[in-house]
Amino acid sequence: xxxxxxxxxxxxxxxxxDAVRPAPGFWGDRIALNRAVTMAHAHEWMEKxxxxxxxxxxxxxxxxxxxxxEIYKLxxxxxxADHPALPELAAIVARAQExxxxxxxxxxxxxxxxxxxxxxxxxxGHLIQAGVARLRMHGEDELTExxxxxxxxxxxxxxxxxxxxxxPVIEMxxxxxxxxxxxxxxxxxxxxxxxxxxxxxxxxxxxxRGYFQDDIPVRxxxxxxxxxxxxxxxxxxVVDVAVETGDVDLLKTVEAQWESTIARRTYLTGGMxxxxxxxxxxxxxELPSDRAYSETCAGIASIMLSHRxxxxxxxxxxxxxxxxxxxxxxxxxxxxxxxSFFYANPLQVRVPAKPLEGINLAAEGGxxxxxxxxxxxxxxxxxxxxxxxxxxxxxxxxxVRIHHYTPSRIRHEGLVLDVETDYPWSGAVTVRVAEGGTxxxxxxxxxxxxxxxxxxxxxxxxxxxxxxxxxxxxxxxxGDVITLDLPMTARWTVPDSRIDAIRGSVAIERGPxxxxxxxxxxxxxxxxxxxxxxEPVEQAVDGAIELDVKAALISGAPTGWPYTAEKxxxxxxxxxLRLVAYxxxxxxxxxxxxxxxxxxxxPAFSGGTR
Ligand SMILES: [Zn+2]
Numbered sequence: 001x002x003x004x005x006x007x008x009x010x011x012x013x014x015x016x017x018d019a020v021r022p023a024p025g026f027w028g029d030r031i032a033l034n035r036a037v038t039m040a041h042a043h044e045w046m047e048k049x050x051x052x053x054x055x056x057x058x059x060x061x062x063x064x065x066x067x068x069x070e071i072y073k074l075x076x077x078x079x080x081a082d083h084p085a086l087p088e089l090a091a092i093v094a095r096a097q098e099x100x101x102x103x104x105x106x107x108x109x110x111x112x113x114x115x116x117x118x119x120x121x122x123x124x125g126h127l128i129q130a131g132v133a134r135l136r137m138h139g140e141d142e143l144t145e146x147x148x149x150x151x152x153x154x155x156x157x158x159x160x161x162x163x164x165x166x167x168p169v170i171e172m173x174x175x176x177x178x179x180x181x182x183x184x185x186x187x188x189x190x191x192x193x194x195x196x197x198x199x200x201x202x203x204x205x206x207x208x209r210g211y212f213q214d215d216i217p218v219r220x221x222x223x224x225x226x227x228x229x230x231x232x233x234x235x236x237x238v239v240d241v242a243v244e245t246g247d248v249d250l251l252k253t254v255e256a257q258w259e260s261t262i263a264r265r266t267y268l269t270g271g272m273x274x275x276x277x278x279x280x281x282x283x284x285x286e287l288p289s290d291r292a293y294s295e296t297c298a299g300i301a302s303i304m305l306s307h308r309x310x311x312x313x314x315x316x317x318x319x320x321x322x323x324x325x326x327x328x329x330x331x332x333x334x335x336x337x338x339x340s341f342f343y344a345n346p347l348q349v350r351v352p353a354k355p356l357e358g359i360n361l362a363a364e365g366g367x368x369x370x371x372x373x374x375x376x377x378x379x380x381x382x383x384x385x386x387x388x389x390x391x392x393x394x395x396x397x398x399x400v401r402i403h404h405y406t407p408s409r410i411r412h413e414g415l416v417l418d419v420e421t422d423y424p425w426s427g428a429v430t431v432r433v434a435e436g437g438t439x440x441x442x443x444x445x446x447x448x449x450x451x452x453x454x455x456x457x458x459x460x461x462x463x464x465x466x467x468x469x470x471x472x473x474x475x476x477x478x479g480d481v482i483t484l485d486l487p488m489t490a491r492w493t494v495p496d497s498r499i500d501a502i503r504g505s506v507a508i509e510r511g512p513x514x515x516x517x518x519x520x521x522x523x524x525x526x527x528x529x530x531x532x533x534x535e536p537v538e539q540a541v542d543g544a545i546e547l548d549v550k551a552a553l554i555s556g557a558p559t560g561w562p563y564t565a566e567k568x569x570x571x572x573x574x575x576x577l578r579l580v581a582y583x584x585x586x587x588x589x590x591x592x593x594x595x596x597x598x599x600x601x602x603p604a605f606s607g608g609t610r
Contacts, residue, residue: 002080002136003390004129005307006179007243011314012394012401015412016136017080020389025407026424027388030334034385035081037338042074042378043085045371049359052089054105055096064374065106066119066167072126073379075143079133080386086134090143093127097146101153103127112163116202116212121158121165121193124150125233128173133387135180151177155189164193164201166212168230171237172304175244191241194218197234207278219253223260225281228273228293229376232301239308251312258309262321268493268507268595269332269514269582270325271345273298276363288501289347289596295363296342296377299329300384307391310403314396316466319403320447322391326404327424327512331583333368334381340368341378342586350527352519352590368586399440401467405429405484413437415476424511425543427452427486438475441482442467446512449486456482486511490537490547495596505596506533508547508579515547515579519592526592528554529577530570530600540578551577552600570600 003016022028046052050062051070071093078086097103102111104120112120131147151174158164174190177183198217200209209215210226213234224231235254242250264284266272271294274282279293303322310318333342343363353366360369371378392404393412400412405423409416415437421429427449431441445452447465454461454468457480470482490510495502508515517526529551540546552570577597585593 004080004133004387005176005240005304005311005390006136007240007308007311008179009246010243010312012311012396014311014390015393015395015400015410016390017387019411020392021409022389022392023407023409025421026331027392027404027406028408030331030338031385031388033338034077034334034382035083038334038378038385039074039077039081039083039085039382041339041370042070042375042382043089045375045378046071046074049371052092055092057096057105061105065117066123066376068103068105068123069119069126070375070379072123072130073376073383076126076130076133077379077382077384077386079130079137079143080383082137087142090134090141090146094142094146097149101149101156103146103150112157115163116166116205119165119167121154121170122167124154125165125169125171125173128170128177129383132173132176132180133383147177148181151183151186151189155185159185159189159192162196162199162201164196164214166202166230167227168193168197168213168234168237171234172240173237175237175240178244187241187244190237191245194234194238194241207280211278211280219250221253221257223281223284224257224265224272227279228281228298229279229295229301231281232272232298232305236301236305236308239305239312243308243312254305255309255313258305258318264498266321267292267294267347268495268509269294269328269345269347270302270321271295271299271329271347272302276344279363285496285498285500287499289594290350292344292346292348292365293363294329294345294347296329296333296345297380299325299333299345300380303330303384303391311394314401316403316444317447319444320465323404323446323512326391328514328582330381330384332585333377334385335368336584336587340370341372341381342368343372343374343377347516347595349591349593352592355590366586367590396440396442398438399442401442401444402431403444409434413439415439417441422543423486424513425488425545427488427511429484429486431482431484433476433478433480436475436477436480441470441476443470443482443484444468445484446486448491448509448511451487453485454482455485456480488544490515490539490544492533492537502596505598506531507595507597508537508549510537510544510547510581514582514595516582516585516593516595517577517579517597518585518588520588521578523578524551524553524575526594529575529597530554531577531597532574532600545581545584547579548576549579549597550574551597 001016003014051067171190174186178186200214202214273293306318306322344365346365360372393402416435418432493507535550538548540548555571
């Protein structure tokens with residue numbers, strides 16, 4: 001089975017890349033673009049920046065201490081995509097491995113001297129994930145041999161110590177290698193890495209031990225904190241350990257952490273991590289739009305975590321969050337041409353970014369960049385799109401559950417289903433039976449989809465958020481059709497008043513998509529608009545990529561001291577504000593942008609006018 005996650009137990013079991021084939025459509029197009037363009041683009045940049053030459057070892061080393069991991073993430077993507085460039089790149093990596101299995105281009109002469117910042121185990125984690133992908137797609141080869149030697153080296157070196165890495169990821173990688181090979185010491189090593197964290201295992205640093213989740217043991221942690229990518233990769237590994245060791249308490253601990261985090265530390269887009277300082281989660285309700293970090297990698301890590309929790313529990317809410325994050329963080333991060341990327345995904349940009357030639361030294365949002373000094377996000381995009389179909393559907397005891405709607409063909413136990421849809425632009429999803437079989441077919445109804453209906457076998461009925469279950473007495477026959485209709489009326493969304501930074505503002509959502517205003521064309525100045533949520537939202541163009549809302553401009557010139565006793569009132573003359581699906585913004589050059597729009601009455605708009 002070719003899936004990045006293959007738990008040995010759980011309510012759902014994955015359907016891998018061999019069982020789910022994407023067709024042209026929202027995700028199918030991006031998957032194809034990734035394989036044809038993005039991977040070659042990343043490969044070229046890694047060569048140009050000398051990160052691949054580091055493995056050849058005949059030139060002075062270039063790049064950050066963790067640059068090896070970018071090659072490994074690209075290798076993972078190539079493995080899932082069955083990309084012809086893999087063997088040559090893997091061979092370059094293989095030649096750098098030392099006889100005892102050690103492999104790192106930065107620390108080879110000072111092994112394991114900096115666990116806080118060295119990233120040696122982190123790099124192994126990504127290498128192991130690449131090896132797992134290769135094993136599942138292709139079988140044993142040079143890359144998988146390298147990976148087994150690395151994993152054996154890690155077990156020999158770290159099984160009896162108290163050490164761990166400043167950057168988690170090896171935990172989930174080792175569990176997956178255990179799942180792929182059956183070698184139990186890999187699972188035991190992962191379990192020990194999880195349990196020794198927070199004892200503490202690492203030295204204190206300028207950001208505090210919370211930065212790398214070493215301030216509190218995992219079992220006592222109530223909410224995700226510190227560096228967002230680290231926190232979420234760790235949590236994904238903890239779920240894997242919990243599932244494989246049958247540790248119900250540990251699984252429940254992560255479920256509770258997830259619950260608290262989405263309730264108080266997650267952006268409307270699904271983005272996580274609000275602080276640039278330490279790339280970390282903020283405190284509860286600390287979710288500013290303009291200073292949002294919302295790193296692309298944190299979005300990907302959140303999807304990896306939610307997918308694991310979905311498989312373990314079968315709870316549709318995990319798929320809901322994964323969907324929100326896919327459409328509004330992951331799809332946003334990649335430019336429409338597949339060659340530039342957002343690292344940070346803020347919800348407001350006040351000043352148009354300066355166009356940049358070449359590498360981006362920082363992570364600021366505003367314009368996508370072709371490459372970064374720290375280029376974790378592009379290679380993460382590459383491996384995520386390459387394995388994305390494995391997230392679309394899963395098997396349960398008797399049947400199939402479809403989680404993400406995009407044109408695709410799904411096979412399970414003789415049953416072959418064709419998913420046909422223009423989602424997320426349209427809410428109509430057709431599942432056509434191409435080859436008959438038995439079992440339930442369950443379709444996820446997202447939490448926003450109040451009023452959804454399902455039709456099949458001549459009957460139509462209303463369905464609630466969760467799963468809509470279709471069953472056919474005597475089994476499914478070729479030509480049978482199930483139709484899910486999700487209401488796609490644009491809706492005004494109001495934030496919890498505890499989120500200070502956006503109190504008194506509203507956003508527009510339609511289906512799984514968040515919309516934003518972008519300063520392209522003849523838009524009013526975005527810093528000066530207020531909206532009237534009682535007014536209807538109009539579709540501006542076919543397909544709802546763009547929407548129009550009624551707005552007004554704040555009247556009067558700034559007074560020189562922006563704090564007064566009197567509230568300013570908007571001009572009476574209504575204007576039209578154009579909104580675009582957030583993932584499409586930033587494809588027309590430098591611009592300002594905002595998701596949350598202030599409401600023109602005070603006290604703030606209360607209640608959800610739809
Ligand atoms: Zn990143």
